[in-house]
Amino acid sequence: MNLTAESHRIPLSDGNSIPLLGLGTYADPQKTPKGTCLESVKIAIDTGYRHIDGAFVYYNEHEVGQAIREKIAEGKIKREDIFYCGKLWNTCHPPELVRPTLEKTLKILQLDYVDLYIIELPMAFKPGDAIYPKDENGKIIYHETDLCATWEVECHPYFTQPKLLEYCRQHDIVIVGYSPLGTSRDETWVNVSSPPLLKDPVLNAIGKKYNKTAAQVALRFSIQRGVVVIPKSFNPQRIRENFQIFDFSLTEKEMKEIEALNKNVRYVELLMWRDHPEYPFSDEY
Numbered sequence: 001m002n003l004t005a006e007s008h009r010i011p012l013s014d015g016n017s018i019p020l021l022g023l024g025t026y027a028d029p030q031k032t033p034k035g036t037c038l039e040s041v042k043i044a045i046d047t048g049y050r051h052i053d054g055a056f057v058y059y060n061e062h063e064v065g066q067a068i069r070e071k072i073a074e075g076k077i078k079r080e081d082i083f084y085c086g087k088l089w090n091t092c093h094p095p096e097l098v099r100p101t102l103e104k105t106l107k108i109l110q111l112d113y114v115d116l117y118i119i120e121l122p123m124a125f126k127p128g129d130a131i132y133p134k135d136e137n138g139k140i141i142y143h144e145t146d147l148c149a150t151w152e153v154e155c156h157p158y159f160t161q162p163k164l165l166e167y168c169r170q171h172d173i174v175i176v177g178y179s180p181l182g183t184s185r186d187e188t189w190v191n192v193s194s195p196p197l198l199k200d201p202v203l204n205a206i207g208k209k210y211n212k213t214a215a216q217v218a219l220r221f222s223i224q225r226g227v228v229v230i231p232k233s234f235n236p237q238r239i240r241e242n243f244q245i246f247d248f249s250l251t252e253k254e255m256k257e258i259e260a261l262n263k264n265v266r267y268v269e270l271l272m273w274r275d276h277p278e279y280p281f282s283d284e285y
């Protein structure tokens with residue numbers, strides 16, 4: 001596939017298509033000034049991003065919607081140019097809550113539709129107003145639902161998922177890999193015992209050859225394997241940097257070298273919920 005900044009979509013079986021590179025928008029709401037997400041999404045759209053990954057639980061979905069609407073109003077894009085992915089939170093898994101929750105998201109975004117709506121995590125929490133419902137001991141109250149749906153998958157050079165990728169290839173399933181840069185390494189939800197991906201000597205050495213950063217090499221590796229990536233950045237320079245991955249390509253030998261970096265270790269383990277009956281990461285995929 002010839003990937004360019006203007007054309008890097010993978011066709012889906014329903015006739016739609018998904019851009020291989022998207023902007024992730026999760027940042028700790030306590031530490032991120034209001035408006036940062038709005039400005040970042042606008043910069044991303046100006047840079048050429050057409051895929052934005054967001055969620056109700058990121059507390060900034062209204063800013064994402066506003067950025068998209070402002071860029072439409074400016075005439076920079078049309079709604080159909082953008083691929084927006086929203087997510088159903090853990091407290092809304094019962095089937096009767098799915099539609100109203102999606103409608104709430106559309107209201108927050110002030111958009112007529114989302115392009116993809118996925119289950120944020122397979123671990124349901126007790127429905128209600130609390131996003132993190134807790135019992136008197138401070139433990140999250142779980143909820144049982146019959147889970148039968150799409151699942152998104154961590155994927156990067158330290159967690160290359162060869163088996164899952166092969167299965168999906170055989171069955172024409174597109175993977176969206178989250179944490180393609182190895183996360184923000186926030187110890188409250190990230191397993192930081194695995195070394196930082198972007199310090200990897202092989203990624204850096206390959207980057208040097210092409211005058212690219214380790215981040216650009218990691219992203220290029222994923223899209224060259226057909227894995228959609230959604231690197232999060234709210235830094236204008238890095239938003240642009242992460243889009244500059246269509247003007248070089250990795251050789252087969254380099255792809256193999258990067259594949260060999262696999263450590264089979266997840267950054268996002270969510271061990272605090274490992275006693276949930278739907279905890280997904282004990283199984284091999």
Ligand code: A2P
Nearest residue numbers: 179180181182183184215231232233234235238
């Ligand atoms: P920032 O928003 O300040 O750029 P992931 O997408 O794997 O979760 O990684 C996101 C983390 O990586 C964020 O902390 C983000 O910070 C940082 N990041 C994004 N792009 C780059 C880059 N090109 N180089 C280094 N760090 C990056």
